[in-house]
Amino acid sequence: MLRAAIDLADERGLEELSMRNLAESLGVKAMSLYNHVANKEDILNGILDVIIEEIQEELADREASISPTDWKQRVRTRCLTARHVLLRHKWAPNLMTTRTTMSPTVLRYFDDMLGTLIAGGFTMDLAHHAMHALGSNALGFTQELFESDDLGPEVAAIFSQDPPPPGYRNLVEMAKHVEHDAETTLGGGCDDQFEFEFALNLLLDGLERLFERS
Amino acid sequence: MLRAAIDLADERGLEELSMRNLAESLGVKAMSLYNHVANKEDILNGILDVIIEEIQEELADREASISPTDWKQRVRTRCLTARHVLLRHKWAPNLMTTRTTMSPTVLRYFDDMLGTLIAGGFTMDLAHHAMHALGSNALGFTQELFESDDLGPEVAAIFSQDPPPPGYRNLVEMAKHVEHDAETTLGGGCDDQFEFEFALNLLLDGLERLFERS
DNA sequence: ACCTGAACACCGTTCAAGT
DNA sequence: ACCTGAACACCGTTCAAGT
Numbered sequence: 006m007l008r009a010a011i012d013l014a015d016e017r018g019l020e021e022l023s024m025r026n027l028a029e030s031l032g033v034k035a036m037s038l039y040n041h042v043a044n045k046e047d048i049l050n051g052i053l054d055v056i057i058e059e060i061q062e063e064l065a066d067r068e069a070s071i072s073p074t075d076w077k078q079r080v081r082t083r084c085l086t087a088r089h090v091l092l093r094h095k096w097a098p099n100l101m102t103t104r105t106t107m108s109p110t111v112l113r114y115f116d117d118m119l120g121t122l123i124a125g126g127f128t129m130d131l132a133h134h135a136m137h138a139l140g141s142n143a144l145g146f147t148q149e150l151f152e153s154d155d156l157g158p159e160v161a162a163i164f165s166q167d168p169p170p171p172g173y174r175n176l177v178e179m180a181k182h183v184e185h186d187a188e189t190t191l192g193g194g195c196d197d198q199f200e201f202e203f204a205l206n207l208l209l210d211g212l213e214r215l216f217e218r219s
Numbered sequence: 220m221l222r223a224a225i226d227l228a229d230e231r232g233l234e235e236l237s238m239r240n241l242a243e244s245l246g247v248k249a250m251s252l253y254n255h256v257a258n259k260e261d262i263l264n265g266i267l268d269v270i271i272e273e274i275q276e277e278l279a280d281r282e283a284s285i286s287p288t289d290w291k292q293r294v295r296t297r298c299l300t301a302r303h304v305l306l307r308h309k310w311a312p313n314l315m316t317t318r319t320t321m322s323p324t325v326l327r328y329f330d331d332m333l334g335t336l337i338a339g340g341f342t343m344d345l346a347h348h349a350m351h352a353l354g355s356n357a358l359g360f361t362q363e364l365f366e367s368d369d370l371g372p373e374v375a376a377i378f379s380q381d382p383p384p385p386g387y388r389n390l391v392e393m394a395k396h397v398e399h400d401a402e403t404t405l406g407g408g409c410d411d412q413f414e415f416e417f418a419l420n421l422l423l424d425g426l427e428r429l430f431e432r433s
Numbered sequence: 434a435c436c437t438g439a440a441c442a443c444c445g446t447t448c449a450a451g452t
Numbered sequence: 453a454c455c456t457g458a459a460c461a462c463c464g465t466t467c468a469a470g471t
Contacts, residue, residue: 023462025464034437036465036467037435037436041435044464044465045465101362102312102313103313107371108371108373109377112377112390113387116386116389119390119393120388120389129392129396132393133396133409134414134417136393137361137414138418141362147354147355148315148354148355148362157321157322160320160321160323163323172327173327174330175330175333175337176329176333179346179347179350182343195347195351200352203351204351204422207352207421207425208418208422208425211421211422212421215421237443237444237445238446239443239445247455247456249446250448250455251455251456253446253447254455259445259446
């Protein structure tokens with residue numbers, strides 16, 4: 006049933022995941038779902054747990070070859086693996102940011118990350134701040150505030166004016182620069198994978214410096 | 220009207236912001252709202268614009284005394300000011316993460332941030348990546364994945380067991396450590412302000428190093 | 434134990450009708 | 453120009469009734 010919910014979200018989006026739609030995809034009526042689950046909240050928390058388990062499974066393969074004390078490589082791998090799984094479930098970040106309570110599965114996931122830092126020699130204090138600083142990177146996503154593919158008509162107008170209107174000149178120039186640089190672009194937009202790794206490396210390098218001084 | 224929507228969200232939360240409730244708070248019927256706005260989406264985008272404008276106003280005061288070329292201090296001030304405004308509107312981050320199109324007002328806000336980096340001497344390339352790396356920090360929030368105040372009964376049970384169950388030991392130890400450390404704690408939870416600034420400084424210091432080598 | 438139809442209290446939104 | 457009642461197509465959820 007959680008599987009069916011995930012498939013539905015993958016194929017039709019999060020907003021199409023209603024009790025009625027989910028029931029239909031299972032060949033049953035909506036009210037029957039309440040025999041297996043307390044409410045919709047339960048389903049949403051449940052599918053997130055399944056996603057986390059997917060990440061953990063993929064991690065088991067990828068982490069095996071890395072030294073337990075090489076915290077930097079391990080943390081990087083954890084974040085990149087999470088991101089790899091989330092690419093299959095693009096709705097997951099939006100769901101994660103709206104969840105309010107944390108399940109044991111998610112807790113377990115964070116415990117592994119924290120354990121990686123401790124095993125690498127972090128003090129409890131630095132490890133604590135590091136967990137917060139990694140933030141959503143630990144779960145494989147960054148807050149995408151630049152949905153450059155879906156700019157509305159008003160914004161499109163700003164970018165097509167020549168000369169560009171005052172107050173928007175820097176962004177227009179940046180857009181041109183990005184477009185003309187074949188190395189950092191993918192299909193006209195930004196290279197999300199590169200940007201994710203750039204931010205992640207910034208954080209990891211910063212933590213490494215603090216670690217070496219502690 | 221946008222003012223009324225913001226007040227409603229401030230007082231009763233984002234989920235209580237419905238067309239019917241908003242209309243009632245204006246002493247009018249729900250259908251009347253459609254004479255002033257195309258749909259609810261318009262309202263949500265509109266109140267975010269108002270929030271951005273609040274940030275810009277507060278920035279006008281705080282930024283005046285900082286040198287235009289001191290990008291680090293300026294960016295830090297921008298992020299902290301945004302955060303300061305968001306503390307008055309706790310629902311705003313959740314709303315920002317679900318918006319899909321960007322308004323000219325938001326665009327303008329990002330243009331100012333980008334301009335700050337350019338004025339500080341950043342290459343266009345580094346400035347571009349910096350904008351992505353700052354992510355939600357630029358708008359004053361980090362993805363709070365640790366809502367430590369609202370842990371459900373299952374999670375509470377994990378933290379109250381002695382000895383702690385395997386797989387959760389690092390987190391339990393960290394929780395104890397944080398609780399016993401009066402300097403880094405506020406009311407038993409984490410010091411969100413400290414964590415925000417910690418992550419922000421990590422990013423700023425990292426960018427500074429890249430800047431000096433470019 | 435599991436399913437279901439009918440109903441309830443909500444949504445956002447449309448439309449024809451009022452002033 | 454602005455407001456409104458009635459209605460539509462949706463929600464999540466409850467409950468009494470079926471097997």
